[in-house]
Amino acid sequence: MEKAIKVKGLQKSYKKLHVLKGVDFEVEKGSIFALLGSNGAGKTTVVKILTTLLKQDSGTATVNGFDVVLKPVNVRQSISLTGQFAAVDGVLTGRENLIMIARLRHLKNPSQLADDLLKRFNLTDAADRRVATYSGGMSRRLDLAMSLIGKPQIIFLDEPTTGLDPEGRIEVWKFVKELADGGTTVFLTTQYLDEAEQLADQIAILHEGRIIVSGTLAELKKLFPPVKVEYIEKQPRLEEIFLAIIGKREEK
Amino acid sequence: MEATKNHFFNDMGVMLGRSMRHIFRSMDTIITVTITPIAMMLLFVYVLGGAIQAGTDNYVNYLLPGILLMAIASGIAYTAYRLFMDVQGGIFGRFQSMPIAHSAILWGHVLTSLVSNAISVVVIILVALIMGFRSSAGIMSWLVVAGILAMFTLALTWVAAIAGLSAKSIDGASAFSYPIIFLPFISSAFVPTASMPFVVRVFAENQPVTSIVEAIRALLSCQPVGNNIWVALVWCLVIMIVAYLFAIKAYKRRV
Ligand SMILES: Nc1ncnc2c1ncn2[C@@H]1O[C@H](COP(=O)(O)OP(=O)(O)OP(=O)(O)O)[C@@H](O)[C@H]1O
Ligand SMILES: [Mg+2]
Numbered sequence: 001m002e003k004a005i006k007v008k009g010l011q012k013s014y015k016k017l018h019v020l021k022g023v024d025f026e027v028e029k030g031s032i033f034a035l036l037g038s039n040g041a042g043k044t045t046v047v048k049i050l051t052t053l054l055k056q057d058s059g060t061a062t063v064n065g066f067d068v069v070l071k072p073v074n075v076r077q078s079i080s081l082t083g084q085f086a087a088v089d090g091v092l093t094g095r096e097n098l099i100m101i102a103r104l105r106h107l108k109n110p111s112q113l114a115d116d117l118l119k120r121f122n123l124t125d126a127a128d129r130r131v132a133t134y135s136g137g138m139s140r141r142l143d144l145a146m147s148l149i150g151k152p153q154i155i156f157l158d159e160p161t162t163g164l165d166p167e168g169r170i171e172v173w174k175f176v177k178e179l180a181d182g183g184t185t186v187f188l189t190t191q192y193l194d195e196a197e198q199l200a201d202q203i204a205i206l207h208e209g210r211i212i213v214s215g216t217l218a219e220l221k222k223l224f225p226p227v228k229v230e231y232i233e234k235q236p237r238l239e240e241i242f243l244a245i246i247g248k249r250e251e252k
Numbered sequence: 253m254e255a256t257k258n259h260f261f262n263d264m265g266v267m268l269g270r271s272m273r274h275i276f277r278s279m280d281t282i283i284t285v286t287i288t289p290i291a292m293m294l295l296f297v298y299v300l301g302g303a304i305q306a307g308t309d310n311y312v313n314y315l316l317p318g319i320l321l322m323a324i325a326s327g328i329a330y331t332a333y334r335l336f337m338d339v340q341g342g343i344f345g346r347f348q349s350m351p352i353a354h355s356a357i358l359w360g361h362v363l364t365s366l367v368s369n370a371i372s373v374v375v376i377i378l379v380a381l382i383m384g385f386r387s388s389a390g391i392m393s394w395l396v397v398a399g400i401l402a403m404f405t406l407a408l409t410w411v412a413a414i415a416g417l418s419a420k421s422i423d424g425a426s427a428f429s430y431p432i433i434f435l436p437f438i439s440s441a442f443v444p445t446a447s448m449p450f451v452v453r454v455f456a457e458n459q460p461v462t463s464i465v466e467a468i469r470a471l472l473s474c475q476p477v478g479n480n481i482w483v484a485l486v487w488c489l490v491i492m493i494v495a496y497l498f499a500i501k502a503y504k505r506r507v
Contacts, residue, residue, distance in 0.1 A: 048345075051345075051349040052348070052349060053345055053348055053349060073351055076349055076350055076351040077351045079349060080346075080349065080350070081345060081346055081349040082346075083342040083345045083346065084342070085341070085342040086342050087341075087342035087343050087345060087346035088342070088343065089270065089343050091273065091274045091277055091278075092270065092273060096273070100266055100269075100270055101346075101350075103262070103266045104263055104266055104347070104350055104352050105350065105351075106259055106262065130277075146346070156349075
């Protein structure tokens with residue numbers, strides 16, 4: 001399998017705060033990869049390094065075969081980023097936001113493209129309203145739509161469902177799955193274990209600056225043999241795996 | 253690299269269109285950059301004007317250059333504000349992770365500052381015409397005036413960029429402009445400096461606004477400009493270059 005993202009020995013400190021202490025992982029092309037971690041674990045820091053917004057202190061990262069430090073322009077041509085905080089322009093309307101991104105990607109026929117995306121993301125009725133008046137779910141949908149413009153090969157979603165109601169989350173999940181079905185590689189971060197479980201082909205858990213486990217959901221589950229209680233077999237949920245690992249580490 | 257360079261002007265144009273929309277949709281901006289200076293002009297001409305001894309029979313003519321500088325000074329506060337909001341918000345990260353020339357983002361704001369201040373200057377001059385402003389200056393003089401105002405705008409825009417890029421809070425981003433807005437008051441913009449106490453007069457006569465105001469006033473009334481124009485240009489150039497260097501430094505720190 002070809003790799004869309006390769007990260008080796010990534011380290012990053014903010015002044016004295018050593019956030020990443022040697023992060024390694026690989027993401028396969030066309031898969032959905034979830035980086036799981038609690039608040040302040042460094043998920044956004046990883047995303048920023050991979051999307052060329054921030055330089056690491058040491059280690060290497062390649063995205064779509066391009067080194068993020070040496071070939072930032074090639075990396076930017078391969079990706080799009082939906083940041084943790086809605087990356088939309090609140091003063092513009094939904095349609096204007098989409099057209100703006102299409103123009104910046106130098107595509108033909110921006111308005112046609114905007115119309116198509118508005119339809120696909122159920123935003124046609126709100127298309128000509130300022131985005132500041134959108135609900136959280138609508139902003140997120142627009143945010144995602146903006147990230148699809150130009151058909152990037154790899155999409156980064158930093159906590160795409162934080163702050164959404166259950167309905168909104170399920171909707172976002174649906175779009176993410178559609179994307180991956182279309183062959184796009186999706187890199188997402190989340191604090192929600194069930195989100196990773198629902199969406200991801202591969203999961204990596206970031207804790208105290210390192211990836212403490214990674215693999216498919218099945219592989220993670222194998223790490224913890226099912227707990228047998230009489231005749232009832234209970235599958236460990238990701239949450240339990242996560243808590244058990246953190247617990248074990250902290251005992252040491 | 254090639255691709256992003258070729259698209260620099262397109263990208264900057266998109267950025268310009270975006271922030272011009274921000275301006276036209278913000279009542280607050282429009283009021284501050286055009287209505288307030290016009291109100292000041294009305295106040296000075298029709299309320300205080302009778303009592304002010306400017307040694308001229310047309311006080312609007314005397315006043316206009318200072319009003320224009322005030323309008324520009326309050327206009328660039330919004331440049332700092334828009335830059336600050338951009339850098340704080342998520343959209344900046346999106347722009348930076350796209351294959352566009354990064355400098356186009358910053359230059360889009362600079363161009364917006366020039367265009368929007370030009371619009372408010374033109375509106376204020378039109379109102380001044382209605383209020384009795386008259387000038388026999390030829391096209392060359394007007395072009396020189398436009399050049400000086402553009403230089404002044406550019407110089408202050410780069411000062412604003414430093415504030416917008418390095419401020420920690422929204423108040424910090426726009427607070428820097430208040431002293432600049434007040435500079436015209438301690439200059440020859442509204443009253444001749446001769447009436448001021450010694451210390452104030454020394455300050456007033458040697459700060460940039462006075463030389464710029466005097467140069468514009470002379471150009472518009474077809475008087476010899478003397479040294480003022482060179483002093484004005486040197487002030488603008490020095491401020492522009494120094495502020496530009498610091499702004500680029502602040503921008504690099506953000507990227
Ligand atoms: N620019 C910065 N300067 C100083 N410290 C920072 C900076 N950005 C992040 N940090 C710190 O680095 C740590 C990791 O931050 P990061 O945003 O990567 O975490 P995260 O996993 O995305 O958290 P969250 O789930 O809250 O979004 C946090 O302790 C944060 O306070
Ligand atoms: Mg984060």
